[in-house]
Each structure stands twice: as structure tokens, then as C-alpha cells.
Amino acid sequence: RKHPGVDHAWQLERLRAAAAASRGRFAVRTSDCLGPCGQANIVVVQPSAEGRRKGGRASWVGFAMDDASIDEILAWAEAGGPGVAEPSATLALQLVDPRAV
Numbered sequence: 001r002k003h004p005g006v007d008h009a010w011q012l013e014r015l016r017a018a019a020a021a022s023r024g025r026f027a028v029r030t031s032d033c034l035g036p037c038g039q040a041n042i043v044v045v046q047p048s049a050e051g052r053r054k055g056g057r058a059s060w061v062g063f064a065m066d067d068a069s070i071d072e073i074l075a076w077a078e079a080g081g082p083g084v085a086e087p088s089a090t091l092a093l094q095l096v097d098p099r100a101v
Helices: 008-021 049-053 065-077 087-093
Strands: 044-046 059-061
Touching: 008 065, 044 065, 065 087
Parallel strands: none
Antiparallel strands: 044 059
């Protein structure tokens, strides 16, 4: 409702299709609100087991409002996500510190 020009259903469909194609490497969960409304949409990328062993922590990506952002998030997840792969430079600019919320 906050961003009526954004096709949220399409974004979620893309994320779910990628998760299904990943054969269990990553999953998609939804929430009504994570808090930082001024930086919506927020997507949280959790580290894999390998990523956690390497010190990876959940990363909050803000301003995920378009296909380019979803592409970047999916590419990062495919590359291993937090602790395994660095986010792209563009995605790194979108990271949100959840403690500052």
C-alpha cells in the first residue's frame, strides 16, 4: 500500500521462483513490516550454513523496489550470500543497519 507503483506480487513471485529453482539453497519468507519504513522495501538476506561458519550475518537490503534490486539480491544469494560472497557495489549502498532502526 505504501508504494502502489511497485508490483510487490511480481517481486515476491520472482523471489519464490528463484528459491524453488535453488533446490533448497535458499528460502523466501514474508513479513508485514520490519520497521525501517523510510527504506522500504526491505529484504533480509540470511547467510547459509557455510556463510555463518565464515562469520556472515543477516544483511538487510533497503530500497528493493525494482527488478534491478531483485536481480542483485538474487545474484548475491546465488553466489553464496553473506559470509561467502560480497554484495555488489550497488547492493552494498542499499544495506541497512537494523540496529539503527
